Amino acid sequence: MKKLALFAIIVLIFGTISPSLVNHAYGQNDPSILLRIAVQADEQIVNQLNGIYENKIPNNIEILYEKGHLSVESLNESLSNDDIEKAKQDFLLAMNSFMQISRIISQSSEKVVVVTVSEKSNRNISSEIDRLEKYVKSLENISKKYDVNVESNFIKIHALIQELRVEINNVNKVHTGIKEIKIILDSIKNDIRESASKHKSDFIKRFLDRLLDKITNQLIMAEDNGVDQTQISKASELILEIRELLSQNQINGAKVIFSELKELMKNIGYPVRIT
């Protein structure tokens, strides 16, 4: 029995520690990934420097580049020696140097414009169409789940998307097309919502029923543990009220009362959560 207990303790200790080990393992299945990225960055920095400064590279940048490049060489050596820890340090050092250089370059370039991608004018039309198409596909899959009769709308959208791709250089036409697609999508979403409401009601009813049973059991426990009787009575009344609303199909009302019940359960020290 002692051996069994010892074994179980070891297993448990290892089980507790092992996830943290995995997190720090940086599972570089192939450590050469670090070298690939660093070399690519090195070459890219050289290209940028040649393009901007030709042979007149500022001293501070040159020092930084030298530091970065030497770190890449050291990274290569560390990997050859299977010294992964050293390789990680070299990688971070190299990438940090290249990052500093690229930021200096971008700040000192002639017209420095800091662009916020969130501004619509800065978005790329082709990318916007790609994203819209992805969104359309998501809604198309959902609509099939609900048996909504919107197939013709989707056919129309797909045709419009094809058209927009052909007319990609005609910015005005593309913007008008995107607006048109969004209007059709709004109509599809409304249809889906309508159809979903029935499914959702059944779903929520089942969910609340299950949860109310659980809360009732918790209240019995709370009563045994001497929780204030008035609070327990209030909770029981709320449960009855929710059940009544559910039977009348008043889902939204039931949801509101449920939030109140949830708060009350939290206050008496029996929060509604999985046990």
Add this chain to the structure above:
Amino acid sequence: MTSLIEPIQLKNPLGDDGILFVRNDSIFDTMVKIPLLLASMIIVAALLPIQSSFSSPRDLDLIIYPDGTTHVSIEIDVDPFSTDYELNLFGNTIDNLVVIGDDEFLLEFDIIDNFALIQTFGSSVITIEYDIHDLVSKQGKLWTFSLDSPSNFTLLLPQNSAIVGMTNLPINMEIHNDQNQLTLSSGSTEIDYFFTTTITSNPILDTKTETDYFSYVIVGVIIVIILIGITIFTRSKQKNSNSIEQTLTSQKNLILDVETIFALKPDLREDDKELVKFIFKNGGEALESELRKKFLQPRTTMWRAVKRLEREGVIKIEKKDLQNLVKLRKNMEEEE
């Protein structure tokens, strides 16, 4: 008849000094209910990962578009007894947000600043997809991606982008359609990249000399020749006895073509049909991980799709090196 009642201390006399000894061996057994202790410890240990797994993304995949907008795809295990779940969206300029619960039902949500309050109502897994414009900024020609991620994540960079700086160690890097896909660990990450037309295709440095390469090639060729020789020898021995049997089974093993499969299963979803087409083109089988990479789908979404096809009898799933190998069924009609 008269049985003497003997005091216990006489049966187990105390030590010479009259000190009460308690044996170390027995204290563990007598004072602690070991099975109970073990059971409780195991339960605690088993519950820990479940507890911590709730509300932490199971999958987090990001795709950066050429204009810096990022598509985010998250799958999260949520508490099925909760009515709602608050999700950090990483920013507040959000487009095309879709939240799907169990059985691919659409879930409702409210966006409050950087958070989405999702009405989960009993769902145990939720999938969230949206586009966000806050994760990438641009200064001059330099693009910077920044994220403080709660979990490990994959990041697909745009085509023709070259990383020139990063603050985090990548876990993995793969190439998909000429795009770099990095797997990164949780925590704060910043990645700087430029767009370029001169990305080297095979940028791995190697300081080994050409002579080293040559000697490796010679050794490699010798090993391959030996292996081929062994294989031919072994096969030629088996060939005679198996040839008739093989002819029969190979006729049986011909997989159905895609059109026949679709004709037999007209109700297959369009995205599932795409999977079937890909598997067919791939020689009738593909690893589930390959399917995920090809269709850029999160793990669980692909798993559900594969399970659907298995239920339909279109494919079968086998284990290969701890991975799921998805194979088209060879005799669908017979099994139906």
